[in-house]
Every structure is written in structure tokens, then in C-alpha cells.
Amino acid sequence: MNQELALHTDKYQINMMYAHWVNGTHKRRAVFEAYFRKLPFGNGFAVFAGLERIVRYISTLRFSEEDIRYLSEQEENYDPAFLEELLRFRFQGTIHSMQEGAVIFPEEPLVRVEGSIMEAQLVETAILNFMNYQTLIATKAARIKQVAAGDTLLEFGTRRAQEADAAVWGARAAYVAGFDATSNMLAGRLFGIPTKGTHAHSWVQSFSSEQEAFDAYARVLPDGVTLLVDTFDTLRSGVPHAIATAKKLEAQGKRMKGIRLDSGDLAYLSIQARKMLDEAGLPYVGIVASNDLDENTIMNLKSQGARIDTWGVGTQLITASDQPSLGGVYKLVEIEGSDGRMVPTIKISSNPEKVSTPGKKEVYRIIGEQGKALADYLAFPEEEAPRSGRKLKIFNPLHPYLRKKVERYEAMPMLQPIFTNGLQVYELPTLEAIRAYHRSQLDLFWPEYLRKLNPEVYRVSLSETVWNRKQELIAEHLHTEEE
Numbered sequence: 159m160n161q162e163l164a165l166h167t168d169k170y171q172i173n174m175m176y177a178h179w180v181n182g183t184h185k186r187r188a189v190f191e192a193y194f195r196k197l198p199f200g201n202g203f204a205v206f207a208g209l210e211r212i213v214r215y216i217s218t219l220r221f222s223e224e225d226i227r228y229l230s231e232q233e234e235n236y237d238p239a240f241l242e243e244l245l246r247f248r249f250q251g252t253i254h255s256m257q258e259g260a261v262i263f264p265e266e267p268l269v270r271v272e273g274s275i276m277e278a279q280l281v282e283t284a285i286l287n288f289m290n291y292q293t294l295i296a297t298k299a300a301r302i303k304q305v306a307a308g309d310t311l312l313e314f315g316t317r318r319a320q321e322a323d324a325a326v327w328g329a330r331a332a333y334v335a336g337f338d339a340t341s342n343m344l345a346g347r348l349f350g351i352p353t354k355g356t357h358a359h360s361w362v363q364s365f366s367s368e369q370e371a372f373d374a375y376a377r378v379l380p381d382g383v384t385l386l387v388d389t390f391d392t393l394r395s396g397v398p399h400a401i402a403t404a405k406k407l408e409a410q411g412k413r414m415k416g417i418r419l420d421s422g423d424l425a426y427l428s429i430q431a432r433k434m435l436d437e438a439g440l441p442y443v444g445i446v447a448s449n450d451l452d453e454n455t456i457m458n459l460k461s462q463g464a465r466i467d468t469w470g471v472g473t474q475l476i477t478a479s480d481q482p483s484l485g486g487v488y489k490l491v492e493i494e495g496s497d498g499r500m501v502p503t504i505k506i507s508s509n510p511e512k513v514s515t516p517g518k519k520e521v522y523r524i525i526g527e528q529g530k531a532l533a534d535y536l537a538f539p540e541e542e543a544p545r546s547g548r549k550l551k552i553f554n555p556l557h558p559y560l561r562k563k564v565e566r567y568e569a570m571p572m573l574q575p576i577f578t579n580g581l582q583v584y585e586l587p588t589l590e591a592i593r594a595y596h597r598s599q600l601d602l603f604w605p606e607y608l609r610k611l612n613p614e615v616y617r618v619s620l621s622e623t624v625w626n627r628k629q630e631l632i633a634e635h636l637h638t639e640e641e
């Protein structure tokens with residue numbers, strides 16, 4: 159899915175690039191950081207996703223002749239010399255990022271872009287677009303995985319997704335966070351995600367009897383067939399007909415894989431269907447359920463003793479319906495001054511949570527002696543990196559009186575170099591490696607940070623130097639305001 163995406167940006171980015179170019183400031187060095195302020199779904203963590211798309215986007219970022227022609231028709235009347243420069247544009251900046259599958263938290267840099275103000279501004283919109291959506295879906299999927307850890311999870315959302323890209327990249331994000339397969343064949347081909355499918359009601363409706371429909375499907379797809387049993391009456395018709403088909407398969411030495419329930423009381427129906435299958439000597443036939451499922455319904459069904467082994471989850475996952483967007487932002491944290499030195503910048507807001515943290519920052523995950531994460535720690539790259547034996551003060555930046563000191567720990571750097579001066583230096587991991595990394599990340603946390611309801615708040619701490627710089631800049635700003 160390599161598309162031409164240079165114009166996949168907001169017009170104001172092009173206009174700011176142009177204004178910088180006219181002003182002669184377009185080559186000033188700038189550092190931006192992308193982060194979010196609030197976790198989605200009331201969850202205690204999020205799962206980072208979107209990097210592969212970001213890498214593909216950055217490495218193929220070019221304005222085509224058609225893009226330039228389109229820009230030349232805009233009411234802004236861009237100077238042709240500016241458009242000429244866009245035609246030669248290549249991203250030459252440096253990007254650091256969290257790796258896909260990382261467990262991440264509010265207020266920490268997830269993607270850091272350093273480059274000319276012109277190029278760093280251009281890529282804001284697309285980076286946020288990819289990161290916000292894929293991280294949101296991976297986080298939703300992680301919540302579903304948490305309540306059905308030992309079961310099989312199928313992603314069924316394409317028909318309800320917000321268009322094609324969302325379906326395909328959403329299927330990938332779900333797989334990153336632990337789903338087992340998708341129904342989307344394109345996602346399967348593009349990313350190597352396992353694909354699975356049962357059949358629709360239309361298959362049964364297109365025959366004169368349910369039995370005939372089941373037998374025909376099983377004849378064509380004898381290995382691992384799953385039959386949808388709720389077209390007419392699940393317990394009186396669907397399950398008995400499926401049992402009859404399974405017996406015919408057995409006679410040929412084949413095993414039916416499962417039945418699918420898609421309506422009605424899924425707890426009751428699955429318990430009854432399980433009994434009927436077991437009594438018919440078919441304990442190996444599994445039960446798939448679908449129908450507007452999410453983590454809450456699945457948990458609830460499990461608490462009712464539902465006998466469901468596989469969950470098909472569509473709409474609620476792919477649209478993240480209880481919170482359909484992640485509010486990731488991209489803020490300027492440093493800019494080159496007239497003397498060529500980099501100057502930290504701050505964005506002040508009357509809402510203290512919206513005041514940005516100045517300066518380019520590294521993110522360290524501080525792992526305590528029991529192998530579990532204690533806090534994340536943000537420090538300037540020029541500060542001495544945290545290492546065991548060097549006492550660290552961990553505090554909550556919004557409530558600095560909540561503090562503790564740690565001395566024996568491991569400091570795990572979280573941001574990896576992805577591009578250096580335009581050159582891709584990061585080799586994209588396989589999806590299997592990303593899934594394994596995600597699981598290893600979850601293992602770093604005590605369960606109280608991971609639980610789905612009212613989780614403990616994990617701390618993202620600032621180094622004292624970062625904290626002091628922030629206070630100085632706030633004070634400077636107030637001082638200038640008063641003058």
C-alpha cells in the first residue's frame with residue numbers, strides 16, 4: 159500500500175512552509191515531539207502502533223508533477239520557485255520513535271522529528287494520522303485480549319471500518335496487540351497476518367434447506383469448516399444440522415472445526431450447543447461467537463459461563479466505538495535561534511495539562527530489582543543517562559509532591575533511531591517480532607497498571623533538569639506577559 163502521500167497533509171502546513179520559505183527561515187532546525195495527553199477507554203496504558211506506515215511514508219515522500227500542478231492552482235498563488243523546491247523535496251531529517259508494540263503512556267514523546275522547520279512541519283499531519291489511529295486500535299485490541307487471553311480472537315471489522323485503509327491497518331494493529339487472525343484478505347496478503355473465515359447467512363439462504371447448505375459447504379471445504387447455525391433456529395435447527403454434517407465428515411475421516419453463533423443469548427446458546435455437541439461425541443467442534451462484541455460483553459459472557467472458544471470482533475474494535483479517536487499532538491520543543499543554537503520552546507495554556515514540556519527529550523523505562531517497571535523518566539539527551547547506582551528522583555510532574563527515590567534499577571531507552579539525516583537506519587521488524595516485543599513489554603508491568611477497570615496510574619517523571627527548565631520558561635513567559 160505505497161501511495162503518493164505528499165499532499166496527505168493539512169493546507170496550513172503547506173502555507174507555513176511557504177511563509178517560512180518567503181521569510182528565509184525554512185531551513186531553521188526544529189525539533190517536534192508527538193505524544194498524547196489522555197489514555198483512551200480509561201485504560202492504564204496504550205499500545206504504540208503506526209511506525210511501519212510512518213517509515214513507508216517518510217521514505218517515499220515526494221511531490222509529483224501532478225501534486226505541484228495542483229498546488230500551483232491554489233488561491234495562495236505560491237511562488238513558482240517554492241514549488242520548484244517542493245519538486246526536489248526529500249525528507250532529510252532525523253526521526254526517533256517508540257517501537258510498535260511498546261506499552262506507552264501519556265505525556266511521553268512517542269515520535270521525535272528533528273529537521274528543517276519546513277520538513278518537520280510537512281510531516282506532522284500524516285504522522286499523527288497514522289500513529290493516532292493505529293495506536294487506538296491496538297489499545298482497544300489489547301483490552302479485548304486481556305479478557306480473552308486463552309481464547310482465539312478474530313478481527314471481523316472491515317465492513318464497518320472507516321474505509322479501506324482503516325480496515326487494513328486496523329487489522330494489523332489488532333494483530334500487533336494479540337489478535338490471532340483477520341477476515342481481511344488484503345491485510346493477510348500485505349502483512350502476512352493469518353486469515354480466517356466462516357460463512358454468512360446468505361449461504362444458507364441460497365439453498366432450499368439448511369442441511370443441504372451445511373453439507374455442500376463441508377463438501378467443498380472439508381478441512382476446518384465452521385458453520386453458522388443461527389439462520390433459522392439455533393438449537394432446534396442449526397446445531398442439529400451442523401451435528402449431522404459433522405458426522406458425515408467423520409465418516410470420511412475429517413473433522414469439522416466449529417459452529418458460529420451470531421445472535422440471541424450467546425451465553426445460554428453456547429452452553430446448550432456445547433452440551434449437544436458433546437453428547438453427539440463431538441467435543442472437538444469449537445464454538446465461535448460474533449455479534450457486536452467488545453471487551454465488556456466478552457467479559458460478561460465469560461462470567462455467565464459461556465462456552466465460547468473463539469470470538470469474532472468487528473465493529474466495536476475497528477471503530478474503537480467507545481472512543482473513536484486518540485488525541486495525539488505534535489509540539490515544537492526546540493528551534494534554532496538566530497545565533498545557530500537550539501532554544502527550547504514551550505506552549506503555555508491556562509490548562510496546566512496542556513502546557514508542553516520544552517526541549518528534546520529521551521524516554522527511559524526504569525525497571526526495578528524485581529524486573530518490573532517503576533516509572534518512565536524523561537531527560538535531555540545531554541544529561542547523564544540514568545544508570546544503576548545513580549539515584550533518581552521519580553515524581554509526578556502534575557503533582558510534584560508525589561515522589562520517590564530509586565537507586566538500583568535498569569534504564570531501558572525507549573526511543574529508537576529510525577531515520578538519520580534522511581537515511582533509514584531502522585530495519586522494520588517482522589510482525590511476529592513485534593507481537594513478541596509487545597508481550598515482553600506487558601510482562602514488565604505489575605497487573606495493577608494493566609487492569610481494564612480503574613488501573614493504577616503509572617508515572618511518567620521528568621528529570622529535575624527538565625522540570626527546572628520548564629518552570630524557568632513558564633516564569634519567563636509570565637514575566638514577558640506582565641511587561
Ligand SMILES: Nc1ncnc2c1ncn2[C@@H]1O[C@H](COP(=O)(O)OP(=O)(O)OP(=O)(O)O)[C@@H](O)[C@H]1O
Pocket residue numbers: 420421422423424425426448449450451455458459462
Ligand atoms: N448472555 C448475554 N449477556 C450479555 N450480552 C449478550 C448476551 N448474549 C448476547 N449479548 C450481546 O447483546 C447484544 C444483542 O444484540 P441484539 O439484540 O441486536 O442481537 P440479536 O437480536 O440477538 O441479533 P441480531 O444481531 O440478529 O439483531 C449483542 O451485543 C450481543 O453480543
Ligand SMILES: O=P(O)(O)OC[C@H]1O[C@H](OP(=O)(O)OP(=O)(O)O)[C@H](O)[C@@H]1O
Pocket residue numbers: 314315317318420448449450451470471472473474
Ligand atoms: O458484529 P461485529 O462485531 O461487527 O462482527 C461482524 C458481524 O458482521 C457479520 O454480520 P453483519 O453485521 O454484516 O450482519 P448481521 O448483524 O445481520 O449478522 C457477522 O455475522 C458479525 O455479526
Ligand SMILES: O=C(O)c1cccnc1
Pocket residue numbers: 314315341354355356357418448470472
Ligand atoms: O468469517 C466470518 O464469519 C465473518 C467475517 C466478517 C464478518 N463477519 C463474519
